[in-house]
Amino acid sequence: MQCREFREIADSYLGDELIVETNHEVIAHLEQCAGCRRELAARRELRRQVREAFIKAPENQMRPEFAERLSTHLHDYALGKRAPFTSSSGWRSSVRLSRTSWLALAACLLLAAGFGLMVIRQRMLERPRQPGTPEVAGRQPTPNNASGLNPGIPVSIVKTELARDAAGDHRDCAVHFRLAEKPIDLEVAGRKYDPVYVNLTKAVLSEQGEVPLGAEFVEAHSCVFQGRRFAHIIMRYHGRLVSFLVTEIGDSNEARANAALASQGVQVIACSQFDGYQVSCFQTARHAIFVVSDLPEGDNLALARALAPSVFAHITRAENAA
Amino acid sequence: MFAIAPTRESQVAGEKQWAAFEAEGMPHATSLFRIALWLTRDQTDAEDLVQETLTEALASFHRFVRGTNCRAWLVSIMYHRHSKRRKATTRLHLVSDAEERIAETIAFEPPTPQTVTDEEVLGALERLPRAFQEVVILADVEEMSYKEIAAAIDVPMGTVMSRISRGRRLLRGELFSYAKAHGFGQSGKRRIFGVSEESSRES
Numbered sequence: 001m002q003c004r005e006f007r008e009i010a011d012s013y014l015g016d017e018l019i020v021e022t023n024h025e026v027i028a029h030l031e032q033c034a035g036c037r038r039e040l041a042a043r044r045e046l047r048r049q050v051r052e053a054f055i056k057a058p059e060n061q062m063r064p065e066f067a068e069r070l071s072t073h074l075h076d077y078a079l080g081k082r083a084p085f086t087s088s089s090g091w092r093s094s095v096r097l098s099r100t101s102w103l104a105l106a107a108c109l110l111l112a113a114g115f116g117l118m119v120i121r122q123r124m125l126e127r128p129r130q131p132g133t134p135e136v137a138g139r140q141p142t143p144n145n146a147s148g149l150n151p152g153i154p155v156s157i158v159k160t161e162l163a164r165d166a167a168g169d170h171r172d173c174a175v176h177f178r179l180a181e182k183p184i185d186l187e188v189a190g191r192k193y194d195p196v197y198v199n200l201t202k203a204v205l206s207e208q209g210e211v212p213l214g215a216e217f218v219e220a221h222s223c224v225f226q227g228r229r230f231a232h233i234i235m236r237y238h239g240r241l242v243s244f245l246v247t248e249i250g251d252s253n254e255a256r257a258n259a260a261l262a263s264q265g266v267q268v269i270a271c272s273q274f275d276g277y278q279v280s281c282f283q284t285a286r287h288a289i290f291v292v293s294d295l296p297e298g299d300n301l302a303l304a305r306a307l308a309p310s311v312f313a314h315i316t317r318a319e320n321a322a
Numbered sequence: 323m324f325a326i327a328p329t330r331e332s333q334v335a336g337e338k339q340w341a342a343f344e345a346e347g348m349p350h351a352t353s354l355f356r357i358a359l360w361l362t363r364d365q366t367d368a369e370d371l372v373q374e375t376l377t378e379a380l381a382s383f384h385r386f387v388r389g390t391n392c393r394a395w396l397v398s399i400m401y402h403r404h405s406k407r408r409k410a411t412t413r414l415h416l417v418s419d420a421e422e423r424i425a426e427t428i429a430f431e432p433p434t435p436q437t438v439t440d441e442e443v444l445g446a447l448e449r450l451p452r453a454f455q456e457v458v459i460l461a462d463v464e465e466m467s468y469k470e471i472a473a474a475i476d477v478p479m480g481t482v483m484s485r486i487s488r489g490r491r492l493l494r495g496e497l498f499s500y501a502k503a504h505g506f507g508q509s510g511k512r513r514i515f516g517v518s519e520e521s522s523r524e525s
Contacts, residue, residue, distance in 0.1 A: 008487070011486065011487060012483070012487075015461060015467070015468070015486075017467065017468055017483075018507050043490075043494075045442075046493075046494070046497075047462045049438070049440065049443050050443055050447065050462045050463065050493070051442045051462055051465075052440070052443065052457070053440035053441075053444050054356065054357070054447070054459065054463045055442060055463065056440065057440075059357045059359070060355070060359060062351065062352050062355040062369075062427075063365075065368075066369050067351065067352075070351065070369075070372065070373055070376065071344075071348065073373065073377070074343070074376055074377065074380055075340055075344075076341050077377055077380060077381075078336045078337070078380055079333060079336040079337065079340070080336055089402045091425055111509035143419050162355070176333075205380075206482075206519055238381050239339065239380075239381045239382060239383065295381075300346065320487075
């Protein structure tokens with residue numbers, strides 16, 4: 001081996017990245033070349049110095065208060081007490097936009113709002129008014145960002161209070177058990193309260209007994225949160241607890257009006273966020289279905305969309321049979 | 323049909339998960355912060371990035387293969403999150419012809435300085451193109467292998483190898499230039515190189 005060859009691979013030798021044969025050649029060369037030995041020692045020393053200088057640099061030190069806050073945050077997150085990514089600056093850095101971007105965003109929002117109004121107006125004109133049926137425009141819209149994710153989907157069909165109850169049930173039943181009433185077996189609840197609960201678990205699980213996207217089944221029951229009964233299937237996805245909740249909307253005018261929309265097929269939306277929990281939802285003619293977790297919004301929505309087809313078919317079938 | 327598990331179980335599972343993560347992942351927080359600061363060049367952004375990275379790592383800790391390099395796994399997650407935040411337009415890409423150009427300009431093997439200060443080393447590192455700084459920091463400071471670096475920054479291993487080699491050579495060149503500019507290494511002056519200027523070209 002020549003000195004030039006040695007210098008080309010000396011760093012790889014120091015990093016222990018050479019194959020055994022080349023290592024032997026390097027060692028043989030070093031034994032007879034004092035210049036390369038000095039060069040190797042100097043490079044080793046420089047690497048040590050780069051490492052120490054970088055690690056010791058005052059600006060590279062983590063603030064102790066941040067270290068403490070980080071540890072507390074992660075501990076709480078592990079116990080399900082805290083939503084992910086609630087950093088000191090919130091979303092400041094991730095949503096920092098340039099002036100041009102803000103203008104573009106504002107233009108998009110204006111266009112989306114205009115398009116949404118057109119869609120609503122079109123639906124009002126197309127749908128025959130039924131006595132007692134409230135006008136679509138008169139409904140309370142759910143406070144959410146779903147219109148941005150699913151333009152044109154009527155997000156107002158799932159009521160805010162139902163989504164809030166679903167998030168509350170997830171928190172008080174799946175994450176911390178503090179419900180006033182003990183949950184009951186889902187099949188028993190199906191026979192006693194709502195026939196769509198019967199075999200609902202089978203609709204969620206595949207024929208092989210697996211939850212879509214590799215989520216893990218934890219348990220299924222029926223529980224009551226603030227007077228509202230839910231079918232509650234608990235799963236674990238990406239290490240986080242996820243609640244799949246079904247509740248009856250009731251045989252109201254609104255339910256009948258929504259039947260036409262539901263008949264168009266299943267439409268899953270990222271519905272809202274309550275207490276740091278993401279809520280994705282869809283509905284059938286008489287039932288609202290929620291997926292609640294502290295997963296990122298995209299993951300929560302993806303799981304809801306994976307579960308929706310078979311559950312929608314099951315519930316619609318049960319509703320029609322009733 | 324399905325047993326109703328007590329939710330206490332999920333709390334116990336959470337505590338277990340935290341204990342494992344605290345032992346395996348948390349010791350690397352300072353390392354992650356250094357890399358985050360280098361990536362973002364802003365302390366608050368770096369803290370946010372570290373928190374996001376560790377939160378994501380905690381959520382998917384079941385996927386971490388015990389016995390492998392946890393720091394390299396965490397750095398991969400951090401790079402992934404960082405690239406998502408900055409989007410493709412701002413992601414660092416060094417085109418190959420630029421790398422070739424740099425390679426041509428540094429064909430000379432500069433000798434390695436021995437007695438430079440930490441400030442000089444950091445200054446020289448700072449003057450390197452970012453693609454070279456990145457791999458030198460990951461390899462020499464964070465002691466990641468070529469393979470781990472390739473996985474973390476999502477470039478082929480051959481590219482990592484050539485960038486590290488050129489990055490280190492550039493670093494030595496920067497320090498050599500600094501030494502020359504300050505009159506070190508010349509005859510009769512303080513000798514700061516492992517080999518003399520002449521001997522560096524001997525082979």
